[in-house]
Every structure is written in C-alpha cells, then in structure tokens.
Amino acid sequence: MKKFAVIGDPVQHSMSPAMHNAVFAKLGLDCIFEKVRIQKGRMENEFASLRADYSGLSVTIPHKIAVMPLLDKLDKSAELVGAVNCVDFDGGKSKGYNTDMAGAVDSLKAVVGSLKNKKILVLGAGGAARAIAFGCALEGAEIGIWNRTEKKAAVLMEELKKAGARAWKQKEPADILINATSVGMSPLPEETPIDTDFLESSMTVMDIVYNPLETKLLKEAKKRGCATVDGLEMLVRQGAKALDIWLGIEAPLNVMRKAAERELKT
Numbered sequence: 001m002k003k004f005a006v007i008g009d010p011v012q013h014s015m016s017p018a019m020h021n022a023v024f025a026k027l028g029l030d031c032i033f034e035k036v037r038i039q040k041g042r043m044e045n046e047f048a049s050l051r052a053d054y055s056g057l058s059v060t061i062p063h064k065i066a067v068m069p070l071l072d073k074l075d076k077s078a079e080l081v082g083a084v085n086c087v088d089f090d091g092g093k094s095k096g097y098n099t100d101m102a103g104a105v106d107s108l109k110a111v112v113g114s115l116k117n118k119k120i121l122v123l124g125a126g127g128a129a130r131a132i133a134f135g136c137a138l139e140g141a142e143i144g145i146w147n148r149t150e151k152k153a154a155v156l157m158e159e160l161k162k163a164g165a166r167a168w169k170q171k172e173p174a175d176i177l178i179n180a181t182s183v184g185m186s187p188l189p190e191e192t193p194i195d196t197d198f199l200e201s202s203m204t205v206m207d208i209v210y211n212p213l214e215t216k217l218l219k220e221a222k223k224r225g226c227a228t229v230d231g232l233e234m235l236v237r238q239g240a241k242a243l244d245i246w247l248g249i250e251a252p253l254n255v256m257r258k259a260a261e262r263e264l265k266t
C-alpha cells in the first residue's frame, strides 16, 4: 500500500484527505491519505521518518518554505514561487513542487482557453498570489498586481519581470480578475477585495476563497454576466496535479470536487 499525507499545523480542517481518498476509492487504488500534525520548527527532525513512511506529501502552513532546504530537488514551479506544497519521494530522492501554479492555470484555462496575451489583474501579493501570477505569466499572459500594501505588489512585479513576465499596461480593461487575498472569507463574507464597479461583463472573475463557495465578489460578477471560477476549483485542480506527480494518474475532478463540497458542509 502507498501512503500519502498532508503535513501542517493546524491540519485538522484540511480537505486534502477527503479529496484524495475519494479518488483512491473510486479508482480502486491501494493507497491511503492521512493528516499529520507537525508543529512549526519540527520539520527537520520529522523529515527522515516522513520520508520512510510516505510516498508523497502535501505541505501546508507553516512548512511550505521550511521544507525546501530538506529536499534533494526543486521543480521550476517551486523555485519560481519560492514555496513547496507538494513533495514526491520517488526512487529515494525527494522533489518539491508548487501545484498551486498548475491549479490556478488549469482552472482558468478550463473556462477561457489559452491564457496567451490575456490581461490578468491579480489582487494580493502573498503566497497564493505569487503562484497564480507566475503560473499565468509562464502561459504568456500580461500581469498586473494590486495589493493593499503597495510595496509588496511592486516587489512581486519586479520578480515577475525578471522571470520574463509581461506587465499589463492598464490601457485596456483586464480580461481576467483574480482575488488572491483572503478578503470575502467567512466570517466577513460581505467584503469584496475591490470596488465591484470595476467589474465588466467581458471579464472572467476567479476567487481563491472557497468559504463561502460563492463569495460576494463572485455573486456580483455573475450579476454582471461575468464568467466565474470559484476557489474550490483551484483547490481541486492543485490536488489533481499532485496525484499526477505522485501516481501519474489523471484524477476524476468531479469525484474530488464532490468530496471537497461534502467536507465544506461538515
């Protein structure tokens, strides 16, 4: 049997076990996905036993950066984002990935097709925003970053440009607006990260917040006729990317999504 786990602290509310175990059951795979609480500062001590016990790990707060120096190799996604959320132990070597990048890109592509030359405004400059912005930049999109703390937006934009990203000039309206902040999350679901007058019907609007599933931003976007992508879609697709890395399987997205929706209701 192959074992996988999500490691973090807190880890009890992670939706990864439900999503991944639903896929293992559906496909009849002899695999199990567990939750392991590892406190901040304990990664280095625990890593050898995790490596011995598991075939792969999902990594969440507070270990996404701390795990990096312990790994044999980093995928380009992890190098660009500067954080690892997925570890593969294959053939005795450990490799770190950032699957949020593919999760965001795949979610958008499923709705708008190619991202090449699309003008994308990312709200936020934290870890999630970095993964989304680098992912979209590599697809040939033009990127703009807006953040409450302007300095952080400027720093991220400079890093994106160094990696070859094209900046959105703001002369034409954005094609895609992405909320990569926590604004709109329960218990403050009436908040939006941007004035909703900014929304135009031609835009595709994506939100990384999935609690509530339909945020105020997405509700307002739908009212204006925008196409929308919710936060669960990105969560599901980053998980599907991890299953591809670990097992080389194309995960049934609907099975993962239903499992995640069930978890949200509990």
Ligand code: ATR
Binding pocket: 123, 124, 125, 126, 127, 128, 129, 147, 148, 149, 152, 180, 181, 182, 183
């Ligand atoms: P994550 O890794 O999930 O992206 P993070 O690194 O803490 O989390 O980043 C959170 C993002 O949400 C930041 O861009 C943050 O803005 P600041 O850089 O100004 O802190 C943004 N954010 C959080 N609360 C916000 C609020 N109430 N209004 C606007 N932006 C907010």
